[in-house]
């Protein structure tokens with residue numbers, strides 16, 4: 554029987570096979586949680602993590618990541634909640650690498666929501682962070698009893714776990730005039 558449209562449009566045998574592909578590749582998905590893979594793949598050596606509730610620490614983290622360029626360090630910002638923080642043990646595999654932690658304190662001296670898991674991991678973990686270079690910048694307010702408690706803890710704990718403090722902790726007071 555003749556083609557009812559009477560033309561030479563493609564027959565089914567000419568049609569290209571069509572398969573539904575996932576919207577993002579598995580590599581992209583992995584690199585979301587694995588900051589270390591992202592650092593390695595993009596030639597970066599600086600990662601700035603932030604523990605932030607209302608955005609101040611996140612903004613500081615962004616500024617610090619950009620500042621890295623002055624020291625020939627390509628930087629990136631990372632949310633600890635989105636990262637597998639156990640990968641910190643692999644930072645030593647990246648030459649002259651540095652992890653900075655911009656950490657705010659809340660409430661009765663608690664971590665921000667996005668740094669809660671990291672805080673628990675630091676407390677419970679028995680990991681060897683030898684070879685990890687780090688610095689901590691704390692955000693807090695002197696009018697609170699537990700002034701900068703979390704950043705001070707993170708700074709102390711990272712050293713206990715064997716990491717190398719490359720700069721003394723910076724303590725920020727947003728009540729300072």
Ligand SMILES: Cc1cc2nc3c(=O)[nH]c(=O)nc-3n(C[C@H](O)[C@H](O)[C@H](O)COP(=O)(O)O)c2cc1C
Pocket residue numbers: 604605606607608609610611657658659660661662663665692693694695697698699700701702727
């Ligand atoms: C409800 C509330 C509770 C806070 N509790 C503390 C605290 O216990 N200790 C402290 O040093 N700062 C405390 N702060 C100050 C914050 O840590 C500070 O404003 C910080 O810059 C907020 O950072 P973020 O915008 O990244 O969340 C508190 C602030 C608020 C609004």
